[in-house]
Amino acid sequence: MTTLKNDLLLRALRREKVERPPVWMMRQAGRYLPDYLKLKEKYDFFTRVQTPELACAITLQPVDQVGVDAAIIFSDILVIPQAMGMEVLMEEGKGPSLPEVIQTQKDIDALRTDGAEESLKYVFDALSLTKRELNGKVPLIGFAGAPWTILCYMIEGKGSKTWDKAKQFAYTEPRLAHRLLQKITDITVHYLKAQVKAGADTVQVFDSWAGSLSPADFKTFAQPYLFQIADALKETAPVILFPKGSWYALKDLAESNASGIGIDWTISPKMAREFTGNKITLQGNFDPAKLLAPVSEIKKAVKKMIDDFGMQNYIANLGHGITPNVPVDHAKAFVEAVKEYEPSVVSSQW
Amino acid sequence: MTTLKNDLLLRALRREKVERPPVWMMRQAGRYLPDYLKLKEKYDFFTRVQTPELACAITLQPVDQVGVDAAIIFSDILVIPQAMGMEVLMEEGKGPSLPEVIQTQKDIDALRTDGAEESLKYVFDALSLTKRELNGKVPLIGFAGAPWTILCYMIEGKGSKTWDKAKQFAYTEPRLAHRLLQKITDITVHYLKAQVKAGADTVQVFDSWAGSLSPADFKTFAQPYLFQIADALKETAPVILFPKGSWYALKDLAESNASGIGIDWTISPKMAREFTGNKITLQGNFDPAKLLAPVSEIKKAVKKMIDDFGMQNYIANLGHGITPNVPVDHAKAFVEAVKEYEPSVVSSQW
Numbered sequence: 001m002t003t004l005k006n007d008l009l010l011r012a013l014r015r016e017k018v019e020r021p022p023v024w025m026m027r028q029a030g031r032y033l034p035d036y037l038k039l040k041e042k043y044d045f046f047t048r049v050q051t052p053e054l055a056c057a058i059t060l061q062p063v064d065q066v067g068v069d070a071a072i073i074f075s076d077i078l079v080i081p082q083a084m085g086m087e088v089l090m091e092e093g094k095g096p097s098l099p100e101v102i103q104t105q106k107d108i109d110a111l112r113t114d115g116a117e118e119s120l121k122y123v124f125d126a127l128s129l130t131k132r133e134l135n136g137k138v139p140l141i142g143f144a145g146a147p148w149t150i151l152c153y154m155i156e157g158k159g160s161k162t163w164d165k166a167k168q169f170a171y172t173e174p175r176l177a178h179r180l181l182q183k184i185t186d187i188t189v190h191y192l193k194a195q196v197k198a199g200a201d202t203v204q205v206f207d208s209w210a211g212s213l214s215p216a217d218f219k220t221f222a223q224p225y226l227f228q229i230a231d232a233l234k235e236t237a238p239v240i241l242f243p244k245g246s247w248y249a250l251k252d253l254a255e256s257n258a259s260g261i262g263i264d265w266t267i268s269p270k271m272a273r274e275f276t277g278n279k280i281t282l283q284g285n286f287d288p289a290k291l292l293a294p295v296s297e298i299k300k301a302v303k304k305m306i307d308d309f310g311m312q313n314y315i316a317n318l319g320h321g322i323t324p325n326v327p328v329d330h331a332k333a334f335v336e337a338v339k340e341y342e343p344s345v346v347s348s349q350w
Numbered sequence: 351m352t353t354l355k356n357d358l359l360l361r362a363l364r365r366e367k368v369e370r371p372p373v374w375m376m377r378q379a380g381r382y383l384p385d386y387l388k389l390k391e392k393y394d395f396f397t398r399v400q401t402p403e404l405a406c407a408i409t410l411q412p413v414d415q416v417g418v419d420a421a422i423i424f425s426d427i428l429v430i431p432q433a434m435g436m437e438v439l440m441e442e443g444k445g446p447s448l449p450e451v452i453q454t455q456k457d458i459d460a461l462r463t464d465g466a467e468e469s470l471k472y473v474f475d476a477l478s479l480t481k482r483e484l485n486g487k488v489p490l491i492g493f494a495g496a497p498w499t500i501l502c503y504m505i506e507g508k509g510s511k512t513w514d515k516a517k518q519f520a521y522t523e524p525r526l527a528h529r530l531l532q533k534i535t536d537i538t539v540h541y542l543k544a545q546v547k548a549g550a551d552t553v554q555v556f557d558s559w560a561g562s563l564s565p566a567d568f569k570t571f572a573q574p575y576l577f578q579i580a581d582a583l584k585e586t587a588p589v590i591l592f593p594k595g596s597w598y599a600l601k602d603l604a605e606s607n608a609s610g611i612g613i614d615w616t617i618s619p620k621m622a623r624e625f626t627g628n629k630i631t632l633q634g635n636f637d638p639a640k641l642l643a644p645v646s647e648i649k650k651a652v653k654k655m656i657d658d659f660g661m662q663n664y665i666a667n668l669g670h671g672i673t674p675n676v677p678v679d680h681a682k683a684f685v686e687a688v689k690e691y692e693p694s695v696v697s698s699q700w
Binding site: 211247323 | 511512513514517518521522561563564565566567595596597598615616617618621637638639640642643644647673675
């Protein structure tokens with residue numbers, strides 16, 4: 001095993017003292033990077049995801065070009081519905097679509113949960129290759145979608161503002177919803193463990209649509225499955241949970257077996273620390289739209305963010321994925337601002 | 351002046367004791383009602399909005415057919431950009447678009463703020479006609495978009511998931527953003543006062559995209575203008591502020607001169623009461639997607655909601671507009687459940 005030259009991320013997740021917070025950006029691999037856009041012109045989405053050499057090259061780009069403290073494997077959360085037997089289409093600029101959605105218990109029972117190791121071999125190959133290429137430079141992050149978010153796509157068949165159909169399904173057929181959520185959880189646990197075996201140092205679980213649920217419904221349909229995943233991975237690798245929008249669950253999530261919680265920008269760092277009682281490492285929460293502000297404003301806002309979170313038990317990141325319209329220089333400014341961080345005389349007590 | 355036969359809404363806004371909470375639904379006029387859909391086939395959107403007889407008929411439909419305790423005038427928040435001189439198009443099923451967006455100080459300075467009385471006469475006529483037709487049956491609600499939300503449309507020119515461009519404008523040109531927000535505020539205050547003069551008993555300010563802002567940015571770009579509006583209307587009529595998603599601002603908003611705050615379903619009633627210290631009437635917060643659940647589930651959830659908010663200083667409503675796919679019987683069940691409400695033995699102390 002190669003020793004990590006930069007293990008800031010892992011130390012922050014273990015709540016060990018760091019000289020400065022680690023920094024990476026959700027969706028850092030792809031989208032806004034010119035070298036990615038060149039590959040995008042040549043290869044379609046699933047070719048990029050399913051060819052380990054391409055996925056590896058895309059994963060390394062932001063490490064080399066933007067200077068982040070971690071690599072996150074280039075992949076997609078919808079590889080899980082694929083591995084379970086559903087067709088997933090990705091039309092450029094249009095988002096994903098699943099032509100045959102889940103409607104009945106028969107549909108749910110037909111989903112495979114044993115297919116991950118074999119059908120997602122390309123993800124593990126990409127991780128192993130990337131781990132080798134990184135040669136200990138920074139840690140490698142694996143990831144999966146959270147069960148609630150995957151259910152959303154399986155029921156709706158495409159993106160939605162309100163996730164009405166998914167919620168109607170959950171509210172009308174709760175027994176079936178739990179049956180489906182459990183199946184997704186089972187395969188996701190296998191998948192994440194296999195990612196760690198293949199080279200991931202830590203894994204993040206993206207619950208991108210958790211925030212569409214009320215606190216009570218989150219507790220019913222999202223939280224138990226996030227907890228199951230954190231429990232199952234406990235002895236394997238640190239887990240970061242990112243239930244976007246679910247600020248109301250922070251107190252509960254701080255009691256989970258996860259090592260970190262991602263938060264978006266609709267909660268102040270101070271409140272997030274209060275809700276979690278500083279029991280768990282927090283990750284976030286820069287408004288991605290603020291990367292469109294002038295560089296001087298970005299740097300000021302990053303400094304303020306770290307002052308407010310405090311330097312320890314903290315991972316600097318965005319509150320959601322970087323958008324394609326962000327200039328590379330602005331992404332670099334974000335990362336540099338974290339690296340240049342000097343605590344203010346009066347900074348957070350955390 | 352006709353005496354109101356049902357003044358539950360106004361009493362709840364004045365924090366007076368009520369026998370049961372008043373109930374209405376955001377977007378109750380239109381969309382899911384078959385009689386509305388018939389008018390929609392015959393007349394385009396702005397004809398429906400700009401013809402007082404049509405707007406009045408549409409406004410009355412849910413009062414007569416669903417039994418809500420208030421009428422809200424059928425109109426649109428984008429009549430303000432129109433009155434300020436911008437073109438607004440409404441393509442059925444596609445949402446609004448503004449072909450010429452605001453980009454420069456010159457664009458902002460060219461916007462009119464004195465045009466409301468004249469160019470929005472059709473709104474006042476619709477309110478007066480509806481007030482007469484209601485004949486004191488229930489109160490009539492007027493409304494406007496909040497300055498931040500109107501700015502979003504003026505800058506982006508159409509709906510957006512992330513409001514990147516509006517936020518980029520605010521973060522990059524804060525001086526211009528405030529200049530624009532102040533102009534929108536000025537005309538909105540005139541507009542709301544004129545709505546009250548024409549017959550509105552109370553007004554609601556919809557800040558539909560407030561939740562896209564961080565707590566600090568909300569305080570900079572949204573809150574001051576909401577406060578200005580509440581201050582200006584203080585002696586005129588009770589104001590309900592509805593900054594969707596901005597749970598973090600509840601404490602501050604409870605100190606405003608508004609009479610009510612609308613909240614969405616991503617906060618529990620208990621937390622909303624805590625944040626506002628029960629200083630202000632709360633309105634909400636049923637997940638509109640839950641209207642797609644079976645009627646028995648809707649009734650159970652409504653009872654739980656009222657138990658949690660408490661019967662006083664409370665207006666039963668959805669947490670966002672009703673969606674077109676809701677069966678009329680389910681909307682009726684929501685309203686009936688509020689009317690049938692009997693407190694549980696152990697209910698909220700508020």
